[in-house]
Amino acid sequence: MSRKKSNRTLIIIFVLLLAVFAVNQLVKMSRGERSFRDDIIEYQASDISRITFYPKGAPAQEVELYKEDSLWKLKAGGKEYSADQEMANGIVEELAFITPDRLVANKKDLWKDYDVTDSAGTRVVVFGPKKSKTELVLGRFSYNQATRKPSTYLRVDKENDVFAVEGYLAMTFSRDINGLRNKTIFKGNPNDITKITFTYPADSSFTLVKENNQWLCNGQPVDSARTSNYLTNLTYLTGNGFRDDFNTANATNPVYGIQIEGINLLPVGIKAYSDISGLVINSTENKSTYFDGMAGDLSKRVFLPRSSFLPKQ
Known part of the structure; x- marks a missing residue:
């Protein structure tokens, strides 16, 4: 009988403890207190x-x-x-x-x-x-x-x-x-840019220069709207496709290139190389990454001809 009484006592104690725990949790919930961890990551x-x-x-x-x-x-x-x-x-x-x-x-x-x-x-x-x-x-x-x-x-x-x-x-x-991955090709403020040098094959190279708050293309006044649009697109330029298969040993003779200079701006060069799959773009702002020049018409958006900046005749 004493053993049965002892077991009954233990059961009663267990039930009471369980009830106390349940009541405590309900009280916490009624007070809006959390019954689980506050943080997942415990460092800054x-x-x-x-x-x-x-x-x-x-x-x-x-x-x-x-x-x-x-x-x-x-x-x-x-x-x-x-x-x-x-x-x-x-x-x-x-x-x-x-x-x-x-x-x-x-x-x-x-x-x-x-x-x-x-x-x-x-x-x-x-x-x-x-x-x-x-x-x-x-x-x-x-x-x-x-x-x-x-x-x-x-x-x-x-x-x-x-x-x-x-x-x-x-x-x-x-x-x-x-x-x-870092997709940046160039990032800057269009108002800080004062000069862009376009290096193209044969005699098609030219330079955009900002003088007295006016842009000139090889000394000629430009179409301000078209030039402004180009600068806006240029100053947050990213690539859409990576060319990790490009043999960097071939990155010696670019077919196209631009050099961007300006106020409080380190010169940034963007170059295009040719391989069997098309043009490959690389920037001094993201030297270790090569981009597909065809993806998103990237090369067409960067390497514009001189006529794109001049007023339409």
């Missing part, structure tokens, strides 16, 4: 030095985003690339500030409902100070029509909880590596 954006991720459906293809000499770079497939700095900083900020909106599941059996299983999710590893790291598994993306807010489902590795976090985090890491 400035402390994040490296991020690796494994795209969904290609778990063996690691992409690494890392900082070197204050600049973000990419590594994948044994190759290194210059990263889009604004995009890289945006990713780091997004990761550092993600906060769980709500807990949607706390059992491993429910992971599949949110695509956060090891096979269905996108694995992201965030490296912080003193060799610390946080491993995440990003699941599916959803959009709430009522609140008009996007959400991503995620879990922290080795934990059962699945959280909904506001934002496009799932889409951020669904890009291929080319979507994260």
Whole structure:
């Protein structure tokens, strides 16, 4: 009898403790208090030095985003690339500030409902100070029509909880590596440009010069609207296609070239080389990257003939 009484006492104590816990959680909820973690990444954006991720459906293809000499770079497939700095900083900020909106599941059996299983999710590893790291598994993306807010489902590795976090985090890491690369050819202010030298074959070269706030083409007044349009397009120039297959040993004799000079502006050269696939564009502002000159009519937008700047006869 004493053993039965002892077991009954233990059961009563357990039930009471469970009830106390439940009441405590209800009180927290009624007060608006969170019953789950406040942060996903527990260090600041400035402390994040490296991020690796494994795209969904290609778990063996690691992409690494890392900082070197204050600049973000990419590594994948044994190759290194210059990263889009604004995009890289945006990713780091997004990761550092993600906060769980709500807990949607706390059992491993429910992971599949949110695509956060090891096979269905996108694995992201965030490296912080003193060799610390946080491993995440990003699941599916959803959009709430009522609140008009996007959400991503995620879990922290080795934990059962699945959280909904506001934002496009799932889409951020669904890009291929080319979507994260530096596509800049030239970036500047059109008002700072004072001279552009066009180096073309034979005797077709010419120079645009700004004198007394007026543009001249080889000394002749230009069509101001057409010239302004060219300068506007030029000053945020990006490439749409990469030519990683281009043999850089052939980058010795450009067929076309422009040199951009101006106020508070280091000279920037943009050159076009010819190979069997067409024109290949390279800029001193992004020296390690070669672009397809045919993609988006890039070469036609950069290397205009002299007649394009002169008033129509």
